[in-house]
Amino acid sequence: MALNLIKKALHEAENPIEVSLRESFQILEPKLRPPFPLTIPTQEEYSNLNNAILYGILCEPQLANVHLKHLHGIVTDGYRYFTSMLIKIVNDFYGKLFDSVKRQLISVAHETVYVSAVGFDELMVALLRQIVGGDFSEGNLWLCFEMVTLFLSKWDSLLEEEPLVLTFALYVFLRLLADHCRVSNVERIEALKRVEIDFCVKMIRENFHLCLKIGRDLLRLLQDLVHIPEFCAIWKDLLLNPSSFRNEGFADITQIYRTRTSSRYLLLRITPEMESQLRFLLTHVKLGSQKRYQVWFTKKFLATPERETLLTDMVRFICCAHHPSNEIIQSNVIQRWAVIGWLLKFGKKTHVEANMKLALFYDWLFFDDKADNIMNLEPAILLMVHSIPRYMEMTHSLLEFLFILLDNYDLDRKAMVLRGISSAFHILVRKGVVQSLDVLVSCDMLSPFLKESLRKLLPDLNMNCPAELQKSNILCSNTPSYL
Amino acid sequence: MDPEETLQSLKDIVPAAQNNINTKFIVLDKGRVTLEGQHKTCLALVADETAAVHFQLWGDECDAFEPGDIILLANGIFSYNRNNLVLRAGKRGKVEKVGEFTMTFVETPNMSEIHWVPDSINSKKYVQEAVISPHSRIFPPMH
Numbered sequence: 014m015a016l017n018l019i020k021k022a023l024h025e026a027e028n029p030i031e032v033s034l035r036e037s038f039q040i041l042e043p044k045l046r047p048p049f050p051l052t053i054p055t056q057e058e059y060s061n062l063n064n065a066i067l068y069g070i071l072c073e074p075q076l077a078n079v080h081l082k083h084l085h086g087i088v089t090d091g092y093r094y095f096t097s098m099l100i101k102i103v104n105d106f107y108g109k110l111f112d113s114v115k116r117q118l119i120s121v122a123h124e125t126v127y128v129s130a131v132g133f134d135e136l137m138v139a140l141l142r143q144i145v146g147g148d149f150s151e152g153n154l155w156l157c158f159e160m161v162t163l164f165l166s167k168w169d170s171l172l173e174e175e176p177l178v179l180t181f182a183l184y185v186f187l188r189l190l191a192d193h194c195r196v197s198n199v200e201r202i203e204a205l206k207r208v209e210i211d212f213c214v215k216m217i218r219e220n221f222h223l224c225l226k227i228g229r230d231l232l233r234l235l236q237d238l239v240h241i242p243e244f245c246a247i248w249k250d251l252l253l254n255p256s257s258f259r260n261e262g263f264a265d266i267t268q269i270y271r272t273r274t275s276s277r278y279l280l281l282r283i284t285p286e287m288e289s290q291l292r293f294l295l296t297h298v299k300l301g302s303q304k305r306y307q308v309w310f311t312k313k314f315l316a317t318p319e320r321e322t323l324l325t326d327m328v329r330f331i332c333c334a335h336h337p338s339n340e341i342i343q344s345n346v347i348q349r350w351a352v353i354g355w356l357l358k359f360g361k362k363t364h365v366e367a368n369m370k371l372a373l374f375y376d377w378l379f380f381d382d383k384a385d386n387i388m389n390l391e392p393a394i395l396l397m398v399h400s401i402p403r404y405m406e407m408t409h410s411l412l413e414f415l416f417i418l419l420d421n422y423d424l425d426r427k428a429m430v431l432r433g434i435s436s437a438f439h440i441l442v443r444k445g446v447v448q449s450l451d452v453l454v455s456c457d458m459l460s461p462f463l464k465e466s467l468r469k470l471l472p473d474l475n476m477n478c479p480a481e482l483q484k485s486n487i488l489c490s491n492t493p494s495y496l
Numbered sequence: 497m498d499p500e501e502t503l504q505s506l507k508d509i510v511p512a513a514q515n516n517i518n519t520k521f522i523v524l525d526k527g528r529v530t531l532e533g534q535h536k537t538c539l540a541l542v543a544d545e546t547a548a549v550h551f552q553l554w555g556d557e558c559d560a561f562e563p564g565d566i567i568l569l570a571n572g573i574f575s576y577n578r579n580n581l582v583l584r585a586g587k588r589g590k591v592e593k594v595g596e597f598t599m600t601f602v603e604t605p606n607m608s609e610i611h612w613v614p615d616s617i618n619s620k621k622y623v624q625e626a627v628i629s630p631h632s633r634i635f636p637p638m639h
């Protein structure tokens with residue numbers, strides 16, 4: 014019988030992981046049927062046997078139970094090796110697997126939770142990352158459904174063994190709900206939405222302490238769901254009745270604003286393939302040579318209008334999860350601000366555009382130099398500064414948006430936002446990310462209103478740096494080429 | 497032996513009537529598919545970190561590869577085909593997609609846009625005489 018994990022395309026090289034699993038399976042196949050030998054395998058034999066059993070489970074659904082029994086019988090490492098191979102498969106080629114193999118993979122993922130396999134939490138994360146934002150294809154919705162039902166059905170053991178997995182899942186499903194709620198009257202999606210809402214609400218209402226671990230991006234995501242009655246109620250309680258979450262330490266959402274979100278969460282909404290391509294772009298591609306890469310990236314990940322919502326995740330990933338070394342910053346490799354400028358161009362829908370800008374400025378609003386990272390602020394300021402004078406409308410719309418956020422983002426916590434934005438500007442100048450804000454304040458092409466707002470916001474910041482410094486300021490001489 | 501260890505850089509390939517080229521490159525652009533007799537054929541611009549070259553796709557290869565694909569060529573041939581200097585797998589060579597996107601490249605020099613002449617000492621060997629064009633004249637650079 015011809016067994017394979019992957020739908021191999023014409024002229025596509027074999028995947029080395031698949032080859033090694035298949036080889037183990039072919040050699041050991043006669044030993045995969047009972048009665049199983051009782052001899053103790055060497056380390057190498059153990060790995061090969063694990064490979065063979067894994068391959069059997071994935072390719073022979075009708076014999077999966079036999080293979081699983083075999084696995085439980087031989088395991089001596091807490092399933093560590095077995096689970097690590099599963100993670101490799103998911104990260105390296107989940108998308109290419111046959112549908113029957115994907116079904117087996119999910120069922121064996123349940124099993125790893127059931128036995129508390131060493132590393133099952135990483136397997137959950139790997140699977141969550143394969144769910145693509147803005148993708149309404151059947152396969153993607155199927156994976157959403159399978160994962161959210163897995164978390165609900167294994168709720169108690171997850172809570173006991175690895176509660177952070179539930180926090181990761183919450184981040185993912187809050188974000189996916191924003192996509193799924195933009196579609197209505199599609200039966201399949203309605204059902205999925207219902208389960209996703211149940212999961213998220215259960216998490217927030219019953220395990221609020223786990224939700225708090227996400228930090229400020231929790232609120233960024235919840236904000237997009239306020240039109241759903243259950244989340245509207247959660248918002249009301251967050252603002253007016255914080256004690257209803259029965260969390261002693263929680264008194265006000267200010268606490269959540271103050272917690273920077275770890276890059277682990279932001280990575281959850283970028284597939285490993287997107288991650289590797291974006292990181293490649295930002296590490297190896299020289300400014301001026303990026304055009305072809307941008308075309309390929311767009312074709313692969315942003316081909317349909319629904320995919321637009323991914324742009325926000327990408328902006329957040331670049332700001333918070335990809336921090337280049339000084340060497341790269343000083344080289345002629347394309348910089349983060351330029352890639353974000355290019356991505357902003359794709360945000361055609363008003364809500365996507367606003368969400369992207371919010372993602373770009375989100376850490377500005379609550380910036381605290383003790384807890385926050387200046388690298389999260391850097392792309393926004395450089396994008397505004399480098400867009401002068403050729404892409405003035407970019408500078409203008411970003412700065413305008415920042416002042417709109419200042420005035421409207423949270424009326425009850427305006428002082429906090431004011432402090433955040435103002436300290437963000439201060440640290441960017443103090444650390445020399447920009448030499449001064451003069452380039453903005455004395456820019457003839459910038460609206461007088463915005464310049465005045467800047468001066469009002471930062472009365473103590475010296476805007477007028479000496480003319481010589483201005484000349485030596487490389488920021489003024491560079492023209493961006495993201496457009 | 498790891499085939500990647502013996503890979504040649506595109507800047508070092510020399511026209512010869514031999515299937516002796518093992519290399520890896522990324523597809524930058526693809527032309528229109530045309531029929532040569534009964535077989536489909538299609539010209540592509542491919543490149544690595546050192547040079548670019550025109551690559552001729554043949555038969556089902558024409559549909560199998562897209563811009564952005566990284567290809568491993570084993571036992572390819574760099575020679576004149578209907579007056580065009582192209583790299584191709586030929587009957588004895590093999591092309592395989594091994595990745596996507598994550599490879600850097602240059603578009604100049606283009607080895608197909610060089611005028612080659614037989615070496616004065618060893619007439620079986622070709623040497624570069626002149627650059628016809630720094631870039632591909634068929635697939636202009638994208639800015």
